[in-house]
Amino acid sequence: MTTDLPSLSVLDLVPVRTDQTTGEALAATRSLARVADELGYRRYWLAEHHNMPAVAATNPPLLIAMVAAATSRIRVGSGGVMLPNHAPLVVAEQFALLEAAHPGRIDLGIGRAPGTDQLTRYALRQGAGDDGVSLFPRYVEDVMTLMSAEGASMSVGGRAHPLHATPHAVSVPPVWLLGSSDYSARLAAERGLPYVFAHHFAGQGTAEALDLYRSSYRPSDRHPEPQTFLTVNVTAAATQEEAERVALPQLLSMLALRTGQPLTPQRLVEEAEAVDVPAEHAGLVRAMASRWVIGDATSARARIADLAAEYGVDEVMVHPVAGALAGTAADTSPAREETLRLLVK
Secondary structure (H helix, E strand, O other), X not given: OOOOOOEEEEEEOOEOEOOOXXXXXXXXXXXXXXXXXXXXXXXXXXXXXXXXXXEOOOOHHHHHHXXXXXXXXXXXXXXXXXXXHOOHHHHHHHHHHHHXXXXXXXXXXXXXOOOOOHHHHHHHOOOOOOHHHHOHHHHHHHHHHHHXXXXXXXXXXOEEEEEOOOOOOOOOOOEXXXXXXXXXXXXXXXXXXOEEEOHHHHOOOHHHHHHHHHHOOOXXXXXXXXXXXXXXXXXXXXXXXXXXXXXXXXXXXHHHHHXXXXXOOEOOHHHXXXXXXXXXXXXXXXXXXXXXXXXXXXXXXXXXHHHHHHHOOOEEEEEEOOOOOOOOOOOOOHHHHHHHHHHHO
């Protein structure tokens, strides 16, 4: 068993519980980010999902601005911006401004998936079809070029017109490609970019994707070596039994997502315990739980260290998935904060 703990970071989907408003969920995220900052976590990334009752992370740039302003040291970024949903210039402008406001603390993680259902995707794209997906490699290049100090140049009517994301960029946030298949692994390796496989979501194919990325990596000026880390769902508590208990709300949310059930705000622990999981779904719940890190502080730290060694990474991004007990203050998430604290004790 490996004992050396890698550097730790945080992924936050800004969960919304049955006892919370959106504003209270955002307050809980600010508090969680401050805890991560104080404990020495390396990064705090925020996801992009749309039209989901249990997730308030609809707009990573706004959330990054909020979290960066509430913290002082930790890197803050997107995990990630779903680029096919947005015009590259808009993303470049947003992250150029974030980098200008918080130099050296911003990460731009980019994904190719829509992060939502087809109807919401249609609304986000204003009915523009799948061009954003098919043009993803070009969009990535456009964002990087527009954020650079040199910017871009567009030829219109025989004249060159300069185009910059911001008037005077003196630093540029690093761009990471995110994925849950080998597509982004290949693209990141080809372009010499950092890459992260969504192990916390996919659970399978991680080793293959990371091996493909590393074996085919082409060094770039900014990134001469491949750079990656692992993402994992984590719940740590005082005992194994308590960790399993507070992980149940998120397990049921993921069960609903994977089996096509109606999505709801995240249940409180007591509400989750009252749910009868159909026998045909019990195996899926057990399989998901086996891929997560759920345990007391000692076992959770050991499991994270083992995963880092297994996949050859020196950083693990934990998605703290502990639910809340009835009576918890609505603007807090103490079990998620406790997970972060126990991992670094």
